[in-house]
Amino acid sequence: MGKSKITLIAEIGENYLGKISLAKKLIENAKKSGANYAKFQSYNENCLKKNDPEYEWFKKVSLKDHEHFKLKNYCKKKKINFLSSPFSLERAEFLCEKLKLNEIKVASSKMTNKKLLKYLNTKTKKVFLSTGMSNIKEINQSLNYLDNTEVVIMHCVSEYPLKPKNSNLLAIRKLKKQFPAFAIGYSDHCIGNLAVEIAVSLGATVIEKHFTLNKNYKGTDHILSADFEDLKKLRKNIDLISLMLGDKIKEPSKNELKIRNFMRNRFKD
Numbered sequence: 668m669g670k671s672k673i674t675l676i677a678e679i680g681e682n683y684l685g686k687i688s689l690a691k692k693l694i695e696n697a698k699k700s701g702a703n704y705a706k707f708q709s710y711n712e713n714c715l716k717k718n719d720p721e722y723e724w725f726k727k728v729s730l731k732d733h734e735h736f737k738l739k740n741y742c743k744k745k746k747i748n749f750l751s752s753p754f755s756l757e758r759a760e761f762l763c764e765k766l767k768l769n770e771i772k773v774a775s776s777k778m779t780n781k782k783l784l785k786y787l788n789t790k791t792k793k794v795f796l797s798t799g800m801s802n803i804k805e806i807n808q809s810l811n812y813l814d815n816t817e818v819v820i821m822h823c824v825s826e827y828p829l830k831p832k833n834s835n836l837l838a839i840r841k842l843k844k845q846f847p848a849f850a851i852g853y854s855d856h857c858i859g860n861l862a863v864e865i866a867v868s869l870g871a872t873v874i875e876k877h878f879t880l881n882k883n884y885k886g887t888d889h890i891l892s893a894d895f896e897d898l899k900k901l902r903k904n905i906d907l908i909s910l911m912l913g914d915k916i917k918e919p920s921k922n923e924l925k926i927r928n929f930m931r932n933r934f935k936d
Contacts, residue, residue: 671906673867674852676750676772676795677702677878677898681728682888689880690734691741696895697878698747701902705747706772706875707738709762710754728886735766750795756783763790772875775799775825775854784812793817795873797854799825803845810846819873821852822866828891829856836862839869858891860901867905868912874905 677697683690694705710729715722730738735751742749752774753759762768763786771787772795778784779801787794796818798806810818822839834857842851852873853866863874877892893901919927 672872672909673905674704674873675702675898675902675905676704676706676873676875678706678854678875678892679878680706680708680888681725681886682877682879682884682892683707683728684884684886685727687734687737690738692880693878694738694742694747695745696880697898698745700895700898702878702898703748704750705738705742706750706752707735708754708774709735709751709758711758713757714754724886732761732765735761739766739768752777753783756780756786759783759786759790763787769793771795773797775801775823778809779805781812784809788813788815791816793819795819795821795852795875797821797823797875798842799823799854803841806842806846810849819850819852820846821854821873821875822871823854824856827856827887828858829862831857831862834862836865836869839866839871843870856891860893860897860904863901864904864908867908874901876901 679690679693683693697705707730712726715725739749750770750772751762751768752772753762754774754777759771762771769792771791775797778796778798794813794816796809798821806820820842822842824833824835826833839851839853850872851870852875853863853871854875855863863876866874876898877888878898879889879892879894882889882892882894
């Protein structure tokens with residue numbers, strides 16, 4: 668089908684369960700399934716509130732600095748892009764200045780963080796901006812701080828797992844109309860692949876899907892994640908959908924031109 672127009676981000680996040688060996692397996696399988704990016708989350712104890720009921724869990728699944736380097740290098744070896752979401756300005760500084768990332772994903776919870784956005788505006792070539800919990804006014808405000816970098820606006824609903832009735836996929840059309848100069852993507856939290864496939868049919872050109880090796884693993888995200896076979900099938904289907912959508916021009920295809928005269932004159936008037 669040629670080079671795909673759809674970028675696929677495999678969101679590994681906390682699904683590596685604090686085990687670097689598992690993280691490497693996820694990276695390897697994300698690449699085999701056809702994903703363009705293996706994405707992680709960057710936070711440490713300074714980002715976490717100790718009174719949070721899930722403090723110990725998030726502490727367990729927070730990547731250490733040296734582990735970031737190890738996984739980035741492993742991604743390079745496997746020829747898949749390493750991507751991460753910083754959950755503080757300090758983590759953004761680490762990703763951009765130490766890890767030398769020039770593409771960053773901004774999580775929905777941080778998309779209104781003025782200091783973080785202004786910093787990324789000076790340090791990145793591309794920002795994937797997740798828009799869960801936000802409205803058009805807030806998205807505009809965020810874009811005002813990101814006027815010096817390429818931005819992909821990601822429709823997202825921050826519900827885990829996301830009920831189909833709440834996915835509001837027509838918002839993708841609204842975002843395309845409201846922000847015609849920007850690529851529009853979709854960050855999915857639904858169970859299964861259908862929402863993503865619909866999103867592509869509505870014009871999303873970047874897809875983020877949570878990724879796991881086993882949906883029964885411990886953690887909140889595995890149930891809504893794609894496993895290897897799911898992601899492999901998703902890659903195939905979104906490429907096919909993109910191909911089927913065509914170029915919007917209504918005119919005879921080359922194959923139609925070959926048979927047009929014959930078909931139009933086949934029967935007597």
